[in-house]
């Protein structure tokens with residue numbers, strides 16, 4: 011679709027959404043920003059970043075700002091299953107409110123066990139009410155793995171003693187869109203790791219409705235809010251990868267955009283934490299970085315308003331957005347010796363790292379020559 015045509019369609023969608031009554035009669039997003047010392051300029055910069063993140067042209071930035079302003083037309087139900095609440099914390103508990111967390115304040119959060127005031131009977135009543143009142147219109151976000159089958163009773167919630175799986179199924183039945191927030195809800199997470207004593211399953215195994223997975227332990231606030239904005243923009247499922255992860259967020263490997271990538275290509279590795287290589291910011295592959303096997307945008311978007319991310323802080327990626335990473339990516343501070351990271355050429359990252367190491371001993375123009383050595387090595391196997 012041409013950009014102009016797409017722009018027109020989104021503008022039309024936002025205009026019709028704007029005609030819907032606000033669900034919450036509270037401050038506008040602009041007032042909320044002002045109160046928190048965030049200028050319109052900062053907001054527009056944020057909107058431009060979000061636009062780029064969703065792989066849309068920069069000219070769509072004003073539409074992105076408008077979409078953020080309209081998040082109060084969107085009822086959201088957020089359920090907690092078996093989890094640590096880290097995904098909610100990722101979004102809500104920053105030391106200073108970020109634009110992403112303010113957007114989440116602005117969203118009409120109809121039910122969220124961590125932030126709502128109600129408890130017990132009242133809470134359960136609110137949930138049932140929201141499901142009925144916004145039938146077919148609400149977004150469902152579910153955090154946590156879900157004990158399933160004959161083990162459902164391991165997660166029993168609320169005064170009626172309803173199983174978590176029942177809550178998830180009931181809320182999914184009439185949702186307009188369903189997001190599994192975090193690795194536990196997307197893939198089972200640590201609850202489903204061997205030996206999986208509660209038979210925990212991902213949300214997609216509990217409901218037969220389409221589920222968009224937003225994995226990460228936790229996922230960044232950007233990936234959570236980005237999905238909401240994508241839905242407001244298009245009202246359809248985003249383009250997904252084989253694990254139902256939105257490609258705009260999980261289309262590339264951590265390794266592809268990592269700031270230490272030049273060191274990987276040049277064969278410059280941290281051999282152990284605290285060594286000279288670590289001080290020089292060398293690649294963390296040999297101390298266990300799983301960036302070559304992990305699809306996520308942390309290396310591009312980072313966390314806490316783009317401040318930093320694990321690899322920048324000096325520890326390798328542990329592969330948290332991949333299915334079964336607790337079982338398959340360990341030991342976390344050692345490389346995976348036998349894993350293929352480039353299926354196209356069938357070259358293992360270890361093999362490449364060692365080849366590059368050899369190249370370093372034999373050439374002086376380390377960077378360029380080592381890079382060339384990798385390319386030659388790949389070509390040999392193509």
Ligand code: SF4
Pocket residue numbers: 264265266268269270271272274292293294295299300301302321326327
């Ligand atoms: S192995 Fe890890 S630290 Fe090294 S370049 Fe890849 S993602 Fe970055």
Ligand code: SF4
Pocket residue numbers: 226227228264304306308319320321326327328329330331
């Ligand atoms: S860097 Fe790796 S382990 Fe860390 S949050 Fe991103 S995907 Fe997960």
